[in-house]
Amino acid sequence: MPVEIPKDSWEGTVRTVTLGATSAEGGTRSRTITVGGQKTLPFMNFEQTAPNRPVVAVEIKERRPTDWSPLLLDVWGDAANDPAAWAKQAEAVGADLLVLALTLTDADGAPTTPQAAVAATKAVLGASALPLIVFGPGQAEADNELLLAVAEATKGERLALGICEDKNYRTIVAAALANDHCVTARTPMDVNLAKQLNILIHDMGLPLDRILMDPTTGALGYGIEYGYSVMERLRLAALQGDAMTQLPMLVTPGFEAWKTKESKVGQDVPEAWGDWAERAINWETLTAVALVESGADIVVLRHPESVRRIHKAIDELTISPEMA
Amino acid sequence: MYIIGENIHIISEKVKEALKARDAKFFQELAVKQVEAGAEALDLNLGPRKNDWAEVFPWMVETVEAVVDVPLSFDSTNILGIEAGLKKVSKAKPIINSTSAEPERLEKVPLIAKQYNARLIALTMGASGIPVSADERVNIALEKLIPRMxxxxxxxxxxxIDPLVLTVSGCQEYCPQLIETIRTLQFAWDPPPAISVGLSNVSNAVPNENRPLINRTYCAMLMGVGLKMMIANPLDEPLKETVRIIEERDESTPVGRLYLKLHDRIAASEAPSIEDVDMSDPEQLAIWKTVQVLLNKVIYADAYLQQETSAL
Known part of the structure; x- marks a missing residue:
C-alpha cells in the first residue's frame, strides 16, 4: 500500500545572517558563511530543502587556556600557544568559521587589554580567511571594553560580536552598528527572554539579519533536554510567523560538553565508562548532533574529531530523499 | 460578574507592613474601598502565618467585619488558621480558598467547609502539580473533587471549581488551555458547578504597565466561555468597564465592539480574526497583540507590544 507522507507548510521563514565579508564587500575573508533561511523544521528534506546547512565553528583562544581538558590541549598541541597557528590548524581540521573566545586575564593574571584583544583578533584574521566570531570573556565591563576595540579595529569584516545579554548589550550592539558587524544574543534557556532580547537589540536599530540568537544549552545529561525544547519552540514560533524569533541560532555544545565529568575526568571513574578520549568526543558530538536536530545553525565545538563527526552527521542528515 | 476583591494580599508590601503593625484602619479602608468599587466578597491572603495564626485570622475577621458585610474568602494553606477565622465569622457565609485534589488536602479541607457551612474553592490540581491540558484539569474535577464532595x-x-490561571510569562501554553477547561467544566455536572479563577495570575511576572491590558483582555475571552466569578482587582476601572461592556453588550465604542467580537468568537469556538480589528487604532492593535500571546500564537516577551504588526 502506498504511504502518503504528510507535509507541513509553514508561513514563516527563518532569516538569513551572513558572517564575514570578502574584499568585494569591504573585508578580507576568502568566503562568507550564510546561515538560516529555513522554511521548515530541521532536515525535513522531503518538505523543503534548507538553503543553508548548519555549520561548525571551532573555538580558539588568544592564549593557551588553563582550564581546558588535557585531551584538548594535547590534540591541539603547540598550536594552542598562538592564536594565529591555532586558527590555521582549526581551518585545516574542517572549521567552517572560527570563534575567538577572549580570556579575562593575560598569562600573568593582569586584565586582558584592548590592545592585546585587537592584536589577537588581527592575528587570527591574518592567519585564516574564515569568517570570525569574537566572544568577550563573559564579564560585562571587560566584554564592552575589549569588543569595542575589536569592533573598531576590524570595521567591515562583518564579525559576530558576543555575548549580548539582557543586562549588557547596548555597548556591544552600538559597536556592531557603527562598524558593520553582527552580534550574538544569549539568554538563559527561556523562549520569552530570547524573544525579548531580540526585540531590545532590534530596537537599537540593528537589522534582524545581523543578529544570531544563542538560547544557551546544556550538555548531554546536563539539561540538554531543556535547551533542545527551547530551541524547538523558538523554531516552531519562527515558522509560524513570529518575526522576533526568526533568527538563526548559535549554541556552544563544545563549552558545555567539556565541562561535564564524563569529558573532564579520566581517572577513578567506572571501568564501564570506557576509553576517556572516545567518551569525551562522543559527549561533545552527541550533544552537538542533538542541537543541530533541534534547529541549531551554528555549533561551536572544541575537538577536531568532533568537528569531523559532526560534518559527517550533517552530510547524512542533509541528503535529499531522491539521493537516499 | 461576581468579583472577589484580591487586594488584601500579603504579597503587597503595604499589606505586609500594615499586618505587622496590626493597623486595623488600613485594612478597614482597603475593605470598604473594594466593596464600594463593587467587590461582592473579599479574599484575605495573609500567608500561612505559621506562628501567629491563632491570633491573626480572628483579628482580621473582626477588623474587616466591623466595616463590611460581604463574604470573606480565607486564602491560605494553613487549615488551622482558616478554622480560627471561620469561628470568628459573624456576617456572610464565608469561603475557603482552597482545597486541591492533593489527597491530604482533599481529605481535610472539605470537612471543615462542611462543618462551618462555608463555600469551598477547589483547585484542579493534583499531587503532581497543575496539568497543562484542559482534559486533564476537567478530569481532576470529575474524578477527584466532585466525588469527594x-x-x-x-x-x-x-x-x-478553580481551574487555575497561570502566567502568560513562562506558562503561556496554559493560557488557551484554561479557556477550554472553563468551557468543558460547565458540562461536568448538572447543574453546572460554580467556576472562579484568579484572574491577575495571568500577568504575574509581567511588567506592571502591561498587566491591566492582559488581565482585561483575558477576562473578555474567559467571559466568552461563561466565566461569572473571579478573584480580581475591583479597583481596576478599565477591567470593570470591560466586564460592563460585555454584560450589557454595549456596542457604542470601537474598542467595546472589539471586546464583544472577541468574546463572541471565543464563545463560538472560533479563532479571533484580524478582520475584527481596526489596526490603525493603537488600542485595538494592543488588544489584538495581547490576544495573540494569550492564545499562545506568538511567544510572549515583556516587550511584546513593541513588536511590529507584520510580525503577527
Whole structure:
C-alpha cells in the first residue's frame, strides 16, 4: 500500500545572517558563511530543502587556556600557544568559521587589554580567511571594553560580536552598528527572554539579519533536554510567523560538553565508562548532533574529531530523499 | 460578574507592613474601598502565618467585619488558621480558598467547609502539580473533587471549581488551555458547578504597565466561555468597564465592539480574526497583540507590544 507522507507548510521563514565579508564587500575573508533561511523544521528534506546547512565553528583562544581538558590541549598541541597557528590548524581540521573566545586575564593574571584583544583578533584574521566570531570573556565591563576595540579595529569584516545579554548589550550592539558587524544574543534557556532580547537589540536599530540568537544549552545529561525544547519552540514560533524569533541560532555544545565529568575526568571513574578520549568526543558530538536536530545553525565545538563527526552527521542528515 | 476583591494580599508590601503593625484602619479602608468599587466578597491572603495564626485570622475577621458585610474568602494553606477565622465569622457565609485534589488536602479541607457551612474553592490540581491540558484539569474535577464532595454530602451549590490561571510569562501554553477547561467544566455536572479563577495570575511576572491590558483582555475571552466569578482587582476601572461592556453588550465604542467580537468568537469556538480589528487604532492593535500571546500564537516577551504588526 502506498504511504502518503504528510507535509507541513509553514508561513514563516527563518532569516538569513551572513558572517564575514570578502574584499568585494569591504573585508578580507576568502568566503562568507550564510546561515538560516529555513522554511521548515530541521532536515525535513522531503518538505523543503534548507538553503543553508548548519555549520561548525571551532573555538580558539588568544592564549593557551588553563582550564581546558588535557585531551584538548594535547590534540591541539603547540598550536594552542598562538592564536594565529591555532586558527590555521582549526581551518585545516574542517572549521567552517572560527570563534575567538577572549580570556579575562593575560598569562600573568593582569586584565586582558584592548590592545592585546585587537592584536589577537588581527592575528587570527591574518592567519585564516574564515569568517570570525569574537566572544568577550563573559564579564560585562571587560566584554564592552575589549569588543569595542575589536569592533573598531576590524570595521567591515562583518564579525559576530558576543555575548549580548539582557543586562549588557547596548555597548556591544552600538559597536556592531557603527562598524558593520553582527552580534550574538544569549539568554538563559527561556523562549520569552530570547524573544525579548531580540526585540531590545532590534530596537537599537540593528537589522534582524545581523543578529544570531544563542538560547544557551546544556550538555548531554546536563539539561540538554531543556535547551533542545527551547530551541524547538523558538523554531516552531519562527515558522509560524513570529518575526522576533526568526533568527538563526548559535549554541556552544563544545563549552558545555567539556565541562561535564564524563569529558573532564579520566581517572577513578567506572571501568564501564570506557576509553576517556572516545567518551569525551562522543559527549561533545552527541550533544552537538542533538542541537543541530533541534534547529541549531551554528555549533561551536572544541575537538577536531568532533568537528569531523559532526560534518559527517550533517552530510547524512542533509541528503535529499531522491539521493537516499 | 461576581468579583472577589484580591487586594488584601500579603504579597503587597503595604499589606505586609500594615499586618505587622496590626493597623486595623488600613485594612478597614482597603475593605470598604473594594466593596464600594463593587467587590461582592473579599479574599484575605495573609500567608500561612505559621506562628501567629491563632491570633491573626480572628483579628482580621473582626477588623474587616466591623466595616463590611460581604463574604470573606480565607486564602491560605494553613487549615488551622482558616478554622480560627471561620469561628470568628459573624456576617456572610464565608469561603475557603482552597482545597486541591492533593489527597491530604482533599481529605481535610472539605470537612471543615462542611462543618462551618462555608463555600469551598477547589483547585484542579493534583499531587503532581497543575496539568497543562484542559482534559486533564476537567478530569481532576470529575474524578477527584466532585466525588469527594458527594462522599461527605457537601452541598454541590457551595462548591466553586478553580481551574487555575497561570502566567502568560513562562506558562503561556496554559493560557488557551484554561479557556477550554472553563468551557468543558460547565458540562461536568448538572447543574453546572460554580467556576472562579484568579484572574491577575495571568500577568504575574509581567511588567506592571502591561498587566491591566492582559488581565482585561483575558477576562473578555474567559467571559466568552461563561466565566461569572473571579478573584480580581475591583479597583481596576478599565477591567470593570470591560466586564460592563460585555454584560450589557454595549456596542457604542470601537474598542467595546472589539471586546464583544472577541468574546463572541471565543464563545463560538472560533479563532479571533484580524478582520475584527481596526489596526490603525493603537488600542485595538494592543488588544489584538495581547490576544495573540494569550492564545499562545506568538511567544510572549515583556516587550511584546513593541513588536511590529507584520510580525503577527
Amino acid at each position: 458527594m462522599e461527605i454530602d457537601y452541598p454541590m451549590e457551595d462548591l466553586i
